[in-house]
Amino acid sequence: MLSPSMRASLRAANRIHFSARCSKEQAQEAAGPTGLVAEYDGKVWLFTLGQAGQTSRGGTKVAEIGPIPRITAKEYLLRVNEAGGPKGSATAVHTHPGSEAFYVLKEELSKKHHTA
Secondary structure, three states: OEOOOEEHHHHHOOEEEEEEEOOHHHHHHHHHHHEEEEEEOOEEEEEEEEOOOOOOOOOEEEEEEOOOOOOOOOEEOOEOOOOOOOOOOOOOOOOOOOOOOOOOOOOOOOOOOOOO
């Protein structure tokens, strides 16, 4: 799930705000230029890039994730991925540009950092 690219004016954004919404329409109305609407597990979620303590109208706050490590770019892209697998499963070692954050809805996540 990808949102539109976000311009460099978001340099001050260092948090991802995660909230539950009553409807997809309500979430899309609240999303603005820095939000991303997703449906998962029968619920509607809104992810918004912002600053510490910032709130969006409507919905129920689930989490504020951050601070997100800074990167300098002409544009930013908020991407939300769903991942799953049987207990003990793992992904291959990989890299990608940008910052990464996790929020677990069910079960658990273990993460290992590889340093060169």
